[in-house]
Amino acid sequence: MNVAILGYGVVGSGVAKVLKENSKTIEEKTGHEFKVTRILDIRDFPLSEYRTIITKNFEDIANDKDIDIVVETMGGVEPAFGFVTTCLEKGKHVVTSNKELVAVKGAQLLATARKNNVNFLFEASVGGGIPVIRPVSRCLAGNNITKVSGILNGTTNYILTKMITEGVSFEAALKNAQELGYAEKDPSADVDGIDAMRKICILASLCFGTHLSPDGVYCEGIRRVTLADVAYAEKFGSVIKLVARAEKLADGKVFAAVSPCFVKKANMLSGVNDVYNACFVDGDMVGDVLMYGKGAGSEATASAVVGDIIDCADNSKERKFFGWEPACEDILSDYTDKETALYVRCTVTDKAEACRRLKSIFGKVVFLWRKDQPENEVAFVTPVMKERQLRKVLSTTGVSVVTTIRIFE
């Protein structure tokens, strides 16, 4: 079958590489032969082995009747959305690694694919090479899934791992990640949690059956996390991770949030280090399932794209029943309604008095300490209550809150 690739960047070139280098394995395993016959990119690649099939004109792909499967690895909503829509309407299967596109336009593209009796697949949009979308949609199809959570961004996990294991500051760890190519020059999409938020929206849409738009999802990155917080987390038997999570509530609404969290060391997510990702899914029959692996990188992500390409070939005459309904109004719950415990780091004038007061107000409080703790610094973990209530109570304690981090249960 003939494959076109839109965008010859990190992932797109990885897809070409995997299809070529592993062509024998793929044919043996699946009975399919794939050939990359067109690549769209606005740049020139005069030295590439693919230079003769690279085009700057999308019409060369859209109008090529011999192209069966189109791989979209450009990123961003436009022009990807227009290109993908056109390809689906022209009866071509589309495979994408573009999380922004799926998070924003997923329901619409799935409907277009269904209408045109072709596949729109996006395993690579969440968790890079880790099998997540297919296990959730196929293997766990017999379950009601009510919760999904995970470490879905490799860049921030790399930075936090450096801070935790080597004691370097956020700024230094970010610089190191940039030098290694793990973080962009403008790191905002990663460090501010936006990338993880898009991915949790895709997972929530898939698990709960209704499109969850990224608009309005609570999203907090890791810029505020300091080595002091890392040290206090250690004393609480935890590590700090950027956790993305979503939960279907009894009233039909969805809680979704991305924020740094204290993760207890007994939780498998605490052992997910460096650029690895992991995703927990909770099904009513199967219980907790976790999938773990490299969440980014050219070849790992291409591995997932190629899995989808093979799936398109296997199911070329059959529309797969797969997807979710368009978004509803008001599906998002208010995140401050969620029950949580909070880690609080604050400054006080009279430590003994502050601790006494915190204890009397909260009842049970776990105080934490660290090496070289300043005389005027107090850190503690509150009991579990609704976040809105917690913050209200906190404002009555008289302490000056420097930072708070949620406790992940």
Next chain:
Amino acid sequence: MNVAILGYGVVGSGVAKVLKENSKTIEEKTGHEFKVTRILDIRDFPLSEYRTIITKNFEDIANDKDIDIVVETMGGVEPAFGFVTTCLEKGKHVVTSNKELVAVKGAQLLATARKNNVNFLFEASVGGGIPVIRPVSRCLAGNNITKVSGILNGTTNYILTKMITEGVSFEAALKNAQELGYAEKDPSADVDGIDAMRKICILASLCFGTHLSPDGVYCEGIRRVTLADVAYAEKFGSVIKLVARAEKLADGKVFAAVSPCFVKKANMLSGVNDVYNACFVDGDMVGDVLMYGKGAGSEATASAVVGDIIDCADNSKERKFFGWEPACEDILSDYTDKETALYVRCTVTDKAEACRRLKSIFGKVVFLWRKDQPENEVAFVTPVMKERQLRKVLSTTGVSVVTTIRIFE
């Protein structure tokens, strides 16, 4: 579609339950309706809601043209093998959770299924409810897979977890597992590693493409593991786990073994506790991928069976390209050719002299200590070398070896 269940035990009854309780979810997600129309069991179930469809006569199912999918949850090779073969030949899809059947007869049943243009699926045969077979065969189909390993038996993992976290002996932990229904009255298939061995054979067959028969695979259970070993492992920054692993070697042969191992705490497998299972797969493009969840239990295993049932319905007119070739002669490598480090616990007469001698013979040796260590006991970890050579060297040291445990890398 109509489903028959062979064997109304723990898993079979779970399948009926999941299909019934989650019928609405399944229909919404997949568009299919499933009805259990026949159940085979030699026992009577006078109070069951299914009593009117339970039969003791396999022919009632084999000859029922309205049955589309047969679920085999009887266990054991015979009569399951005969029943499954008949069903496939009669054009019925078969889904099984029976690891012994798949490990021994997998290649043959896959060939029968292919010949008759039906599906033979067995997601539930490895890792209970954890998605393993489908992610490996579908999502990672673009990879050459050269290594697979994991904790594949929940009973032994429960026993080891009790020993590690609560300091109870093997015997007491086994008794506890039996009381909770996690272990059989005759626990041999679990504690002697046979169940894990069958599962690693299935995974190796799937990953490497050639049937690996359980005959001759090195298999060692956990009966010899003591609390002394658990304590020494802790000092080595490790925990003891029953690890099943297989590796495709450069010469085309396959290394496969099940044995207790020291697993470093930095390895994700070390955090897999209680009856949970986890499986690592190493693909040349994707790198390490791990899947984790409940490895046993009625509903978890049924969740995987139901995923396969849905897959049969989705692909009812299409034979899935899926499976492996029949076994070759001499595919198994000699496990003593494998390079490994060994933990050794031994008794000595003169400790200082023994340690000096061990150091001079092995070069680098890591000595371990524990609380209440007897005066005549020495424990250490050897350097890495071929196991055959290691054991030969060990026999020249003059120490009296009590036990050895491999170090898992």
